[in-house]
Amino acid sequence: MDDKYDLVGFFLDKEGVFRSNIIKLLDGTAAEESASSISFAAGTFAAVNIVFLMLFFSQFAILWIERKAVARMQDRYGATTALRSLWVGENGVTAGEWWNMLPFGAGKPVGAINKWLNKKYGNRDENFPTVDRVNNRSWMGKTIVPGFFQNVADGMKFLVKEHMVPQRADKLIFEVSPFLIVSSTLLILGMIPLSSGIYATNPDLSILYAIAIFGIAPIGVFFAGWSSNNKYTLIGGIRSAAQLTAYEIPLLLTLLSVAILSGTFNIIESIHFQHAAGSWNIFLMPLGAALFLITMIAEVERVPFDMPEAEAELVEGWWTEYGGMRFGMLFMAEYIRTYAACFLFTHFFLGGWHLPLQGTIGSIEFLGLGGLYLLIPGAIMTLIKSWLVFLIVFVWARFALARIRTDQILEFGWRMLLPLAVLQLVLSLVYRLYLFNPDDMSAQNDVAGGMAWDAFGIPFFVPAATTLFWIGMFWIYLNDEDKSVAQERMFHVQTVEPAGTVVPGQE
Amino acid sequence: MAQMWITMGPQHPMTHGLWTLRVKVDGETVVDTEAELGYIHRGVEKIAESRDFTQITPYCDRLCYVSAMTWANSYIYAAEDLLEVEVPERAEYIRLISAECQRLASHLMWLGAYGPDIGSLTLMTWCMRDREMFLDLLQELGGSRMHYNYPRIGGVKRDIPVGFADRLVAKVKLFEKRIEEYEMMLDESTIWLVRLQGVGYANAEDMVNAGVSGPNIRAAGVNYDARWAHPYSVYDQVDWEPAVEKPTSVKGADCYDRYRVRMEEMRQSCRMILDAIEKIPGGKNTNYSNGDEMILAKAPTRAPEGATGFSNYECTRGASKFYIQGGGDGRGKNPYRLSIRSPMFITIPYVAKTMIGYKVADIPAIMGSFDPCIGETDR
Numbered sequence: 085m086d087d088k089y090d091l092v093g094f095f096l097d098k099e100g101v102f103r104s105n106i107i108k109l110l111d112g113t114a115a116e117e118s119a120s121s122i123s124f125a126a127g128t129f130a131a132v133n134i135v136f137l138m139l140f141f142s143q144f145a146i147l148w149i150e151r152k153a154v155a156r157m158q159d160r161y162g163a164t165t166a167l168r169s170l171w172v173g174e175n176g177v178t179a180g181e182w183w184n185m186l187p188f189g190a191g192k193p194v195g196a197i198n199k200w201l202n203k204k205y206g207n208r209d210e211n212f213p214t215v216d217r218v219n220n221r222s223w224m225g226k227t228i229v230p231g232f233f234q235n236v237a238d239g240m241k242f243l244v245k246e247h248m249v250p251q252r253a254d255k256l257i258f259e260v261s262p263f264l265i266v267s268s269t270l271l272i273l274g275m276i277p278l279s280s281g282i283y284a285t286n287p288d289l290s291i292l293y294a295i296a297i298f299g300i301a302p303i304g305v306f307f308a309g310w311s312s313n314n315k316y317t318l319i320g321g322i323r324s325a326a327q328l329t330a331y332e333i334p335l336l337l338t339l340l341s342v343a344i345l346s347g348t349f350n351i352i353e354s355i356h357f358q359h360a361a362g363s364w365n366i367f368l369m370p371l372g373a374a375l376f377l378i379t380m381i382a383e384v385e386r387v388p389f390d391m392p393e394a395e396a397e398l399v400e401g402w403w404t405e406y407g408g409m410r411f412g413m414l415f416m417a418e419y420i421r422t423y424a425a426c427f428l429f430t431h432f433f434l435g436g437w438h439l440p441l442q443g444t445i446g447s448i449e450f451l452g453l454g455g456l457y458l459l460i461p462g463a464i465m466t467l468i469k470s471w472l473v474f475l476i477v478f479v480w481a482r483f484a485l486a487r488i489r490t491d492q493i494l495e496f497g498w499r500m501l502l503p504l505a506v507l508q509l510v511l512s513l514v515y516r517l518y519l520f521n522p523d524d525m526s527a528q529n530d531v532a533g534g535m536a537w538d539a540f541g542i543p544f545f546v547p548a549a550t551t552l553f554w555i556g557m558f559w560i561y562l563n564d565e566d567k568s569v570a571q572e573r574m575f576h577v578q579t580v581e582p583a584g585t586v587v588p589g590q591e
Numbered sequence: 592m593a594q595m596w597i598t599m600g601p602q603h604p605m606t607h608g609l610w611t612l613r614v615k616v617d618g619e620t621v622v623d624t625e626a627e628l629g630y631i632h633r634g635v636e637k638i639a640e641s642r643d644f645t646q647i648t649p650y651c652d653r654l655c656y657v658s659a660m661t662w663a664n665s666y667i668y669a670a671e672d673l674l675e676v677e678v679p680e681r682a683e684y685i686r687l688i689s690a691e692c693q694r695l696a697s698h699l700m701w702l703g704a705y706g707p708d709i710g711s712l713t714l715m716t717w718c719m720r721d722r723e724m725f726l727d728l729l730q731e732l733g734g735s736r737m738h739y740n741y742p743r744i745g746g747v748k749r750d751i752p753v754g755f756a757d758r759l760v761a762k763v764k765l766f767e768k769r770i771e772e773y774e775m776m777l778d779e780s781t782i783w784l785v786r787l788q789g790v791g792y793a794n795a796e797d798m799v800n801a802g803v804s805g806p807n808i809r810a811a812g813v814n815y816d817a818r819w820a821h822p823y824s825v826y827d828q829v830d831w832e833p834a835v836e837k838p839t840s841v842k843g844a845d846c847y848d849r850y851r852v853r854m855e856e857m858r859q860s861c862r863m864i865l866d867a868i869e870k871i872p873g874g875k876n877t878n879y880s881n882g883d884e885m886i887l888a889k890a891p892t893r894a895p896e897g898a899t900g901f902s903n904y905e906c907t908r909g910a911s912k913f914y915i916q917g918g919g920d921g922r923g924k925n926p927y928r929l930s931i932r933s934p935m936f937i938t939i940p941y942v943a944k945t946m947i948g949y950k951v952a953d954i955p956a957i958m959g960s961f962d963p964c965i966g967e968t969d970r
Contacts, residue, residue, distance in 0.1 A: 154713075157713055158712075158713050158716035158717065158720075159716065159717065160720075315597045316597075319619070319951065387710050387711075388710065388782050394710070394952060395707070396605060396707060396708045397604075397605055397951055397954050397955050398951075399603065399604065483711075483713045484711075484713060484776065484780075485780060485782050486706075486709040486710040486711040486780065487709060487711075487782075487786075487952075488782050488785065488786065489785075489786065489952040489953070490950070490952065491619075491950065492785055
């Protein structure tokens, strides 16, 4: 079902308010003949900017989610920097006075605002500098989303740092590779829809595009590792190249199975399929969802698959030599890739912008609750789902697991992920041919969604049976270990006679 | 692929201190290693020659910054052997409790540092959280959190405070549950197992020949614990068993065996503490004033000419041995010679050679599993 909030339609619809007004404005001017093109360009510009800003600013949330969730997992508070900490300093002096470092006096207004804020709200008791520091973490004792602005502080720190290039580095490649990584990463955001009406671009083959763009950054990683002229970065870059094929091929096959099941290479249409089928893909292909998550964690180089930047043995891996804002940009690019991975999972497996139980709750007529439920914007739903995916999968995995070795991921990728991905591909083909016949599937644009999968006359049979089957398989996999060996390993600390019964040296 | 030398250290996350491991790699495979030690040599043995016997204790605290109490105790036993002092039993119990608390803190520091070596950051903060409990307890005794200067020749500086016993028991019992929590997170994780098992084999025979001691050889099935074989304090009166691991492979102990033996050793330390605090003579909630004969015996300040003192102490990383020769040249107040045998000084070069044949990613896993500490290594 299309989302009600149609941003792109508002800006690009020729009869819509936006474009018709521009065309009307240009009436009688020299640009009258190309008024349609100009209004289209203006509409595209506006839509793309709004979508990118939404994606960008919502990214602050995932950094915050990671910091705070990790802190909870590790029994600590985590970052507590408040927005106020950025300008109110100790005794009226903010550490660094970063605004004075901006070029062309661009920071002067910030300095003026800071001066005023310090005068009005600052801590002025110079006898208690430590209390000031602590107070800066809150406003009148209340913390407002504590830690949310820590990333801003980190970014500012990166901004004012020196940019250093190793003396014997290949300077051109060293400078180019961060741009390669960051720009290709930003291009991923270009085709990620927030809902059916909020997206920057919507190419027909957006699934292929996403994967192709995802595959560019590892080349940049290899360049960066090689050009830094450092042995750690070299090993990191080569590791990145070595493990590339191990996870990229299962990832491609998984996405191919998504495309086959939904019968399209377009992200938005694959979401429409999930609605028309009446079930999110995660229930139709749980194996595919698991494979996608595992390979995506490897793709974005997070624990347990972060061998290229294994900080225990390789210091910081391929980005050891990058400092300052280049490090900051690479860091940001890594999180954008993670965020994009969460979006892709949401779209491919969690029904994109569709609300949970949309058909059921949406048809409640009591007090119009169903109608109220349907008023929730799809973009909000997409964001919430992506954040939850990030929190539950990416953050949890990162801080509960250890890092595996390169040879182990190669073995895991080739021996386990690849056969399973092929199996998923075959299953998708079978589902598509026998259960989701394209002739039965009409893109249903109503609230309830389709029942095209109504197999053997039993509704919900296919998703329920598939999910239960794979949960069972997973349970078997978990419990089908050689218990005798495992126990021997885990509980074989020898015990000898208790102390006191034997006098050592005299037995 | 051409082989190359990589210099890991002196500032490198793997080193856990200040030393250099030079690794020759062929791709990802380690083909040769070379350990370079000596970055933080402070000359403690030489300094000791111009200090009183009492003044040496703080220097011995600083031999190892995560296990100060055991090293100070280790020196104290040698000094008491030299000066022929009878230590009150209550003081021995207090020393045992403090040393085992320190062993728990030290092993937690090891586990906490080992987590990031393998890639698990959560493990580090958890271990630091629990280590705080034991540092707080040690702070109640010694007044400090790192270098306590707590044991004295002939006893201990202060008695245990009133209420200390209750806090100790509560914390140890909580920690026994926490050990299970760690094992739930680590032993149930396949990644943890595949990173540790089958990696870093160290043969018992080789290790004994090289002089490696402590948990590292107990992991290979050698049932040698100085606390058990030559009980020095009241270790023969409390309820415990040395943690000895029977390696599953003929090649010897792998990283997992060493991890297991330290986890078991923490359990045994808990058991020891809980038993010792009940058996302590003079009552667990009485507080004798400083210098009371229950906790501190009179000790001579001068050693007779030609007398020697020796201690074989089970430190957290292995057997630490102190040898003191007193007197000489009429300097009765100072030792003529103090010699320290550090377990890690022997272990680190040995470990460097066991890494050959494994991957670069295994270097921190193997090195961390031996629990290096550079303070005692370089002395």
